[in-house]
Amino acid sequence: MIPKTINKKFTRFIEDNSKVLPENTAFDLNQKFADLERKNTMQVVVLLFPHREGESLYNIGLELFNSNGIGQKGKNNGLLLLISTEEKKIRIMVGKGLEWIYTTEVCKNIIENELRPLLNQGKFEELVGKFYEIVSQEELELQKYKNIKDIEFYNPYLGNSIFNKGNQTVPEYIILLITTIFLGRVISIYAFLWLTISAFFYTYGIRKFEKHRKEEASVFIRIIVFIITVISSFFITFGFYPWFVFAFFFTVCFFLLLCWGEKSVYYQMIFDFLYMHEYFCLNKSFSMGA
Template identity: 30%
Template sequence: MKKLLLALLIAFLLLWITPFRVQAKVWPQPQGHVNDFAQLFTPEFIQQLEVKLVDFKAQTSIEIAIATIVSLEEDTVENAAVEIFEQWGIGQKDKDNGILLLIAKEDRKIKIEVGYGLESVINDAVAGRIIRDEMASAFKQDNYEQGVLLAVEALIARLETGSGKVLDSVYQAGATWPAGFILLVCLFIYVFAFLSRSKSFYAGGVVGGFLGLAYRVMAGSSFFMIIIFILTGLFLDWLFSQNYKKLKKAGKSTSWRSSWGGFSSKHSNTSSGGFGGFSGGSSGGGGASGGW
């Protein structure tokens, strides 16, 4: 009886422990937004699509990744998509605004995996429709490039105009600041870089007043904006002048090109070379799968 109970206990423990010993497959690291491990695309197409996705990320911060694999190796396309998405970290970490388009060649399966931050725009129905309408028919004719390009264009179009929840904040951010105001801010910095060399900071208030008046004429702002420009001019002139004096006393460079009138600039060592990876986003479990 004791042996029987011991055998049952061991069997129970094995059943309990085994699932936790199963590890997710380690997928190859991404080499860019387009990762053609199954060799379905031409180099020219990969470059064209990479440029499109990089530009879209620069405009919106949304990361769209393409991955083609030869086989799922008895796994499901849904599980493989989640694993790749999490291992690559597609999308911004604080926004989860990534999308993965996974294609398994031999299994003839497709999965559009969507980050949580985009599920309200690319919901399951939208993702499923893109697979059926844009990809499946082209894939049946072995035209993988056309199917993927149509899918990417459909995703981008939906993200740009679909529900208006994703890109409004991106495009309207610039619209809330009139071009005239931005121009005056740049002029502010340029002028105060030279005013910093003067002994008095009152000139900054005068310059600020003139710029405030110019802004009122261009943008039709209230008289209160002139006061703000004057106070800002006084403060900036004083701030730049103080820092200029400190650098000059320390024997450091105070030239316009190297220090912006007293504020030394740090030169970045970042190059625009190879792909630096995605941004740490997570999958929301949304999207759709299909086949051809």
């Protein structure tokens, strides 16, 4: 149910049903939003009304958004800012064509950091003006309203180290870099030990497995399974970050180059190590002297 104080059919970009904006200000802002539509086809409507009358802003906004067809046809690139002036409530409704830019996170940060302080002070003119400044920005400038830039990092065990001064914020990329370097070194040590152990068995001539090789599945499949396992563990640790995709692509290519062909030492060592692991697990009676 739409509150009775709201005009259901929009005729302008600034719908001031609360009469809190001076007429000249409302006219100027209406012109700005009209120019914005001509510039980038995005339709932005601001609705100010006194009271929700028991309805939620979401239900009010959804019905008005759809009934007025906010946004260009075929693009669905509309925005609707709802402001309940007496209750100090505010919400941004986003058309599907803009959801990839104005995500829930972005809209929340815009409201909490930019608009709500003005709303609480009753500065509606400044609020609508600030909203225009935000939506008229380029797409890249809107990235500042995403929380991927910084994360809160506090560890009581670090005392007053460079990472921890009170509740100081540390850039996420620094933590990712340190974590990646640490894990990279751990994995490098593990890989070195793995190849060293394989080389040890290979050098001391444990060749009794030679005759069984033809019966085993292709080592290529084993390598792929190993790589997929490592990639999965990284994705679980870090989440899906695009730069890891490229890093793993080059890592996999390099790994396959090292193991390419049956004459490759790495190929032989990996094969021996994997096969011996299975042999030890399946044949408890195996001994080095057998």
